[in-house]
Amino acid sequence: MHGLAGWLQKAIAAPESPTDSKSIAMKPVALIVLLCLPLSVAAAPPSFTTNAPIAYLYDVSSGAELYAKDPDRHMPPASLAKMMTVYVAFDMIRKGELKLDQKFLVTPEIWKKWNATNGGSTMFLAPGDMPTVADLLSGIVTLSGNDACATLATGISGSEGAFADRMNAKAKELGLTGSHFGNSIGWPDGGVTEVTARDLAHLAAATITQFPDLYKRFYGMKTYTWGKTTGGKAITQDNRNPILGVVPGADGLKTGHTEEAGFGFTGSAEQNGRRLVEVLAGMRSKQERVTESVNLINWGFQAWSGHQIYPKGKEVGTAKVQMGSSRSVGLVADQDVMTTMPAGTQGAVNVSIAYDGPIRAPVSKGQHIADLVMTSNDAPQQRVPLYAENDVGEAGFFMRIWLAFLSLFGG
DSSP states (O other): OHHHHHHHHHHHTSOSSSSOHHHHHHSEEEEEEEEEEOOSOOOOOOOOOOSOSEEEEEETTTTEEEEEESTTOOBOOGGGGHHHHHHHHHHHHHTTSSOTTOBOOOOHHHHHHHSGGGSSOOOOOOTTOOOBHHHHHHHHHTTOOHHHHHHHHHHHHSSHHHHHHHHHHHHHHHTOTTOBOSSSSOOOOTTSSBBOHHHHHHHHHHHHHHOHHHHHHHTTOSEEEEEEOTTSOEEEEEOOOTTTTTSTTEEEEEEEEETTTEEEEEEEEEETTEEEEEEEEEESSHHHHHHHHHHHHHHHHHHEEEEEEEOTTOOOEEEEEETBSSSEEEEEOSSOEEEEEETTOOEEEEEEEEEESSEESOBOTTOEEEEEEEEETTEEEEEEEEEESSOBOBOOHHHHHHHHHHHHTTO
16 A cells, blocks of 8 residues: 555655656647648649749638748848837736826927938827827838837837847747847848848738737828828828739738838738738838739639638637646637648648647636647648637645545556
């Protein structure tokens, strides 16, 4: 009995499986399901060419990488960096740390540095103005105002440098390993501020999926009015987004241009339930940016098609839970799960659930604990995050004893 009691004491504190806990954590567990999509004819993956030195097209609905041309090259972002400034503000608003009607002062220093005479984009803020956070976000997203960006960043954090620290913390949290920010604007700073196309695409996708209401409110406006001319006439400026009003379903995101970076764009559109994000950079002219941006995203919608596998919120499988009040937890997606294939293809899609497990309790509802992985002969691998369907608490003392007995007898 002494030996059994000793074993019980160890087993209660140990993983359910007799396998070493470290090896368990490193071993991917997958559930394989084969789906045959009822499509018409087989076809090879479609091809595409672009004059843009850097280009990336990502299907948010399925996690498919549809096109990639040097997507991990480190590059200066120009005003595309402002997407991270907006993301930080959206995150603070959602948490209640920042309010849309909150006002910030336009200081003489900000006006002197970022008014129209410096050659950069401006919202035409005047020293002493007290715009709201909503005003500033509109000025950043629609007008690419450097003055709006500096006012928001300084108002939130007290200085540009302190706000850049917030940006870098969020970049790390989002897994943007190729990006670093030295300022909120994307102004050339000797190479301190740099990004990759892949990172920008995933930043855009995170903005759209995490803050849908704020995204809908601030991105996609065709014009915005702020400030007055010396003659007293209101100043209305157009959004420079090259696909807005041109590509059906286009609703964001951001253009950028400096001599160092060339002309760049991160854009998104949604058609028939499919959401695409594109990033292009290093182009030579505004017209080239228009042409290449429209062509790439149109190709993404026309040459590829989406097929729903699971509706949003439907349990697609389970993951084992270690020492929890339940031995498993259901897995759901926070969006309709689509698979992307070349238009007109026919073939099988292998669907697997991959996670490092079993998952150690406690588990929180909505916790990202697995990925749905889709593979086929005609399309790139696609991954969609899966989340815990409900909470799973830690097992109580007697439950832990029972689980220890089950593991002893292979239960």
